[in-house]
Amino acid sequence: MLSFLTGPGFLGTSASFQADLTLLLILISAILFTIGWRLAVAKHYEAHRWVQTTAAIINTIVVLGVMVVSFVTHILPGIP
Numbered sequence: 731m732l733s734f735l736t737g738p739g740f741l742g743t744s745a746s747f748q749a750d751l752t753l754l755l756i757l758i759s760a761i762l763f764t765i766g767w768r769l770a771v772a773k774h775y776e777a778h779r780w781v782q783t784t785a786a787i788i789n790t791i792v793v794l795g796v797m798v799v800s801f802v803t804h805i806l807p808g809i810p
Contacts, residue, residue, distance in 0.1 A: 752796050759788040 739750035762785035
């Protein structure tokens with residue numbers, strides 16, 4: 731289906747493209763969550779809401795696209 735995900739990554743390691751992309755998206759969401767937290771401390775609630783929502787959406791995409799798919803592919807078939 732998405733065979734390019736199993737190809738070589740872009741970070742210069744032996745990890746796959748999917749692993750590199752997952753790492754990058756998780757780092758971006760962590761940075762956004764930190765920025766959102768600082769915005770809330772500074773009482774910039776509207777900006778906080780948008781930044782936190784964006785970070786949560788990115789995190790949800792990673793969970794659904796990597797973790798749930800991996801569970802269904804690798805773990806679920808082994809459960810009797």
